[in-house]
Amino acid sequence: MTLWAGRLTETDAKVRLFCDSFPFDRRLYAADIAGSIAYAKALARTGILSFEERQAIVRGLEQVLAEFKLGAFVVSPGDEDIHTAVERRLTELLGEELAGKLHTGRSRNDQVATDLRLWLLGELPGIADRIRDLQGALVEAAEKHLGVLMPGYTHLRQAQPILLSHWLMSYFWRLSRDRERLEGLKERLSVLPLGAGALAGNPWGIDREYLARELGFSRCSENSLDAVSDRDYVAEFLFFSALLGVHLSQLAEDLILFSAPEFGFLELSEAYVTGSSLMPQKANPDPLELIRGRAGRLIGNLCGFLSVLKGLPSGYNKDLQEDKEPLFFAVDTLKLALPVLSGVVRTLKVNRNRSEGGLREEALATELADYLVEKGIPFRAAHRAVGKAVRRALELGVGLRSLPLEEYRAAHPAFGEDVYRVLDFRQAVERRNSPGGTAAARVREQIEKAKELLRKEEEDGEVS
Amino acid sequence: MTLWAGRLTETDAKVRLFCDSFPFDRRLYAADIAGSIAYAKALARTGILSFEERQAIVRGLEQVLAEFKLGAFVVSPGDEDIHTAVERRLTELLGEELAGKLHTGRSRNDQVATDLRLWLLGELPGIADRIRDLQGALVEAAEKHLGVLMPGYTHLRQAQPILLSHWLMSYFWRLSRDRERLEGLKERLSVLPLGAGALAGNPWGIDREYLARELGFSRCSENSLDAVSDRDYVAEFLFFSALLGVHLSQLAEDLILFSAPEFGFLELSEAYVTGSSLMPQKANPDPLELIRGRAGRLIGNLCGFLSVLKGLPSGYNKDLQEDKEPLFFAVDTLKLALPVLSGVVRTLKVNRNRSEGGLREEALATELADYLVEKGIPFRAAHRAVGKAVRRALELGVGLRSLPLEEYRAAHPAFGEDVYRVLDFRQAVERRNSPGGTAAARVREQIEKAKELLRKEEEDGEVS
Amino acid sequence: MTLWAGRLTETDAKVRLFCDSFPFDRRLYAADIAGSIAYAKALARTGILSFEERQAIVRGLEQVLAEFKLGAFVVSPGDEDIHTAVERRLTELLGEELAGKLHTGRSRNDQVATDLRLWLLGELPGIADRIRDLQGALVEAAEKHLGVLMPGYTHLRQAQPILLSHWLMSYFWRLSRDRERLEGLKERLSVLPLGAGALAGNPWGIDREYLARELGFSRCSENSLDAVSDRDYVAEFLFFSALLGVHLSQLAEDLILFSAPEFGFLELSEAYVTGSSLMPQKANPDPLELIRGRAGRLIGNLCGFLSVLKGLPSGYNKDLQEDKEPLFFAVDTLKLALPVLSGVVRTLKVNRNRSEGGLREEALATELADYLVEKGIPFRAAHRAVGKAVRRALELGVGLRSLPLEEYRAAHPAFGEDVYRVLDFRQAVERRNSPGGTAAARVREQIEKAKELLRKEEEDGEVS
């Protein structure tokens, strides 16, 4: 029997199949029951429930919770969503005379919004921890391999030599922004909708501040109509996850490339590669590829949900039920993908021979231009002169270190014997010692800052 | 034990959790087994399998199929995907000496592409039928209510009167284009990848034309490298489903609006509305709202998958595993949503009093302009003159039929006593008798064409 | 002549046509020149430029700026982007001997990132102001019409009566969250990339803290490799704009619906509607529809850009050039759309007769259930009983106020003569007096809070 059996005849079976959300929203059970317990207490404070009724309802709800936790909850055909299922079971346990009071002044509209926020609030620490763990893995690796050179790329062409640790740390900072965004959205998430009723508010003098405290929300929503239809927190989380997914995809791309034999700077642990059903030699970076691919779906997830929201009229509309599956997908994906990447980073082998041996002499061309600048040549002219020298070296099929001095001089008369001294990869790295640059001291600075940040976060326990 | 146990040590457990596709690709079992049976037969034709081996393998595969169908298939922890699961079970049944021959020259790359195409080919008729059924429902309703007037809207403002059947039929033609797109993609879907191996082709002289015939494909892929990474058919189906979803969302929007009491032209059957947990009076068009919302997710689904494909390098990449869940989501959504809409349309009540009574006299303004045109006034001047008359009627707070003749004459001297004769809703409808217009004869024409189309489709059984 | 004429031969003409960004990035000229002036000063502090050289370069750049501002800048065929164009012109003015020094240690990679951030920082106040202006318009309207009732909707069906001001204020709070998000992203935007060079940092001892101060950034980027490829701020702004766009689309949808004659609660000023080329009576809410539609494109904009970023390898890649057009589109759209909506809200006429007269008695069904609850009936039973009464009223074709007492009693014996007293729209509104509810006092509270917020923002001048 549906909740509205008085008013309407039975719903068509295929409508039920299409509309019921219990198959996926059942995972909200703990949040739903916590919300109901708090609401029962609040109802008792208004006198709608007596103390004994309150106690009985709380005990009943705790039993339903236990049944869910133990896998002992028996689904009934009428359980269209988690709220209905819990209420139905509570009614079985307590009788309608008692259980039927719980929904006084409450609507599934404010209830589901409360459940979803509560559930997501509960997931944030786990996600924050996993980001922090990946950040930690990056810092450890950066610290461990400090000193190893590698080619820095732009346009996937060697640009200038950098420290491998500098490359690793570049991902630390991206994740750091993701952490900031997570903090930001948490504030907007931690707003209690309960007490908004269907859309117009609660008529029973319910104490919403009390409810917020009981459930761990920071504050109450300001407008009941907004409260029941606001899904900004879902959209914002989906954006957070899409952009974090993009960052992970970029790290995955780098790892796939740099561990390909053609680059060979890195080696992935065998625990993070998989084989082929046909080709016996294969060791494929499957998890990394999947992380890259998953980022695409996280983007689609966000964009699809925004499209759901677009142009909706005021008040709760059933379209909003489409918030859950995308949200669950995003949370599940992050919780699985982040540890995989942490594991990859923690088990990464650096092949210093390849990463340093793979440096190409052209990557020192800027050093030559800077050399001319130090001789007083304006940079633009120096750049052009070195361009000629590079071209000449290509024509002769030699590297910049082997290009004869007369060729350098033909490119620009200011070149002198000392030109060969600047053609040094490590020196090129060390020269870039502006704050944030790749010089070893600067990278060490980054690492220290990063460790300090992680330490502080762990202490503060923000989000988590 | 993984397929590549010789080469690699065990994969990390969380990698398995993240990468394994069996939880969702198990539904491909019938396609996978059909593909393997055909492949076993083809291997026998090359001599790699003896006739007895072929028979044993086919029987073994049929048993695995039966186990899946009966729900008796027991999953093993190593079953990372449907291909591995089937091969593992076959090995248990037949021993590796025999079962181990089946994968000769085949890769999961060509195997999964074959499975997915085969599965989708099998789903097309069911989708085509459901579209046709909705089209049929629209035609029936259009035929039944032929003659009922309603306001035609642009910008959600009454524009001109139309036949309600004309409105209904407008959705028939949208769906008709969806059917055409389905036909088009079917051609590109019905291309066999099997025999492409991992990427380079099959070295055992396998007869691909035979395989195509056995499995019901129209032709073989032309290039093995393309064959294993081509997911155009997925993208194309996702687009088809997104645009069909958009059409359904538009019909849903119209139905939600026109059945709202403020419009009241239509009434939804109680079997297709649901109630509220708080407000006893509610009869909400939930399924229609969900169809509207679901369109948003179908869009995100498409866009996410295109984003997965973007910038992938040649050959199979694991990112492509992200093709399945979006595809399954799209197919499932269409199979559930289409019948719901058919049901809504079939059980729709038309409230003629409201749909005709709700017509506003301003919707006849174009008749007035046309009246002046017939008196020889250029349309642009006639339009301006009628604009003035409409404004005057608004100022006086009267409808166009009650606006005094002197007011009409003040707007344009060509207005005469006969002006009131053109202020007739049905006549306005009947005047629009160009092909495709809303005049009753033209709408009947549409209905006949539509019925002819449906009849022909059923006979031809294209797609289905 | 290109910047790299020494190294490479001329680029193909169609490549230039495809790749050149000057047609759209020229609007960054002021930011580009400001960045160059700051950089010239910083170079002078390191001794690379003499004081005289610095002065000459700054003067030269100021002249180029003036030329842009006056529309006197003459484009040259080689001007592929704004940076090249400015450098080319500066070289014409000062000669290469001097102008050629400006780019020392700088790359277009850190330059363009600086330009874009600087430009966007400059746009934020204008956007914040426009949001605040729309918020102000909503508050004014809410204050002006306080007391007017309207139907509150869920599922586009009348749910419960609310105050029209409550509905208006619901949009205030949505925009308030948008403002918070804008503050949050501003922090991450205000980070200086200049000094990151091409990817590895600056080798000339440039003082980045000085640069940050000169240009008004809050802090310096921590990692040069991250700095040149980070486009999180673009993605975050595009998300902000897409979600704000969604909010505007929802307000637009409500305004379109509620001003449709079938609802008729609101009337749009003629300044915000447009007519038809054919139908003289039309007054279409074009700007509102366009705002609704534009939200769709803002969503696509976001999703497209995230897709651009997905899977990019480390360092600057040319793909990142695709950041500008989406960003410009988002900024331009918001700057045009927000004032249009403010204008619509400020000129809105409320048709109290229609908004109050349109209330349907079923919208009081919850009052009946609450009435029974007060008589001690558990809510669920009360809900069912009222459902029956509603159904009976429908069958009899009467409103709830006209349903005879015996019918009420048939639904539930606890109904008494006093039942008709609760069937009052205003009383229903006033009962919902929990914080955030629609009772007049609560809405007045909201309005006061909102005014306080706006006042504080104006004083603090955050963002702006």
Next chain:
Amino acid sequence: MTLWAGRLTETDAKVRLFCDSFPFDRRLYAADIAGSIAYAKALARTGILSFEERQAIVRGLEQVLAEFKLGAFVVSPGDEDIHTAVERRLTELLGEELAGKLHTGRSRNDQVATDLRLWLLGELPGIADRIRDLQGALVEAAEKHLGVLMPGYTHLRQAQPILLSHWLMSYFWRLSRDRERLEGLKERLSVLPLGAGALAGNPWGIDREYLARELGFSRCSENSLDAVSDRDYVAEFLFFSALLGVHLSQLAEDLILFSAPEFGFLELSEAYVTGSSLMPQKANPDPLELIRGRAGRLIGNLCGFLSVLKGLPSGYNKDLQEDKEPLFFAVDTLKLALPVLSGVVRTLKVNRNRSEGGLREEALATELADYLVEKGIPFRAAHRAVGKAVRRALELGVGLRSLPLEEYRAAHPAFGEDVYRVLDFRQAVERRNSPGGTAAARVREQIEKAKELLRKEEEDGEVS
């Protein structure tokens, strides 16, 4: 003065700025005028225009067309869209008495739909040609380099050796599917909406078949309400362009990778790379990166437009104006990007030393498994045995050709002296001679089929 000056007061200036489409829809001028000329002729056939009037209007329109073509068209502040602009100018030329008759029975709703379809129909041949040109470039390159080996990749790890021409041809077939999709959408595009009026049809007995013939459409729309709001052809073209963009992005990705020095199989012509402002050595594949990035925006474009359409109610809504910019963006992008890629392919240098020298011996592991299969070992066992051998070779740091026979025998006793004979790259290629395989004869077959296809298309001139 607006078209609706009689009815409404002036529109707000910022509304005009936001809503006017002339800045971007002016490029439809030729289609708009062609449509008007045809409509004038059709009006003359009904008697609404006399022969002289028809002639005068046609001449007037031809003059307006000439003014546009010569850049002599002077915009007036009231020109909100191309239709208004043309009508305004025609009125200036002919007077309203005459020009004012042209819009009789026509609405901008059917007019703009006609314009956009006509314009797009006119663009298709140019796009088809450019696809064909790129296909031609691929076939030429495949023919030219037939015989060159390269590593075939899966998961960006060497899988099996293939012919470089096989890789090139894999893109031919992708484009071939794009061509098919273009044909398919052309059919649905070539449907005339003119005569649908605002939404209800044309009341003047206009001959729509005549209009279709005059304008080159294949058939007339079946339902006027559908006709004015149908934008399926836009969505379908945007999907076509997004998927084509994805294909181009994949080709670009391969070209970027394989021309990176770390791979080095290919060399890009200097005409298709650009340099760095800072690093003199750089030769960046900018155009290819931009093509890759642009694919992301084409995806966003599609998804944004679908989101615009989602949930729109019946009839024309102003949201539909958002169709033009995405469509223009897609057409412009394809017209610029395709020739760039053709140029890249046509000027590609193949570095055979690197592409063949870069082959790694592991890529022959499947040959070893196949060797065992030929000795009667079931494939799965063979696979495992070879996996062990590969692992052993890795441990010993030797290639498969240098792995001692005893090691092979340790992996599987069936290995014999002849094992080394199968370790041959070309032989591995030649063995894969199933249809669509990489064996030279099969690739030559592909090339011949492809050339035949191109030849046939050119003759048929379908689309183009």
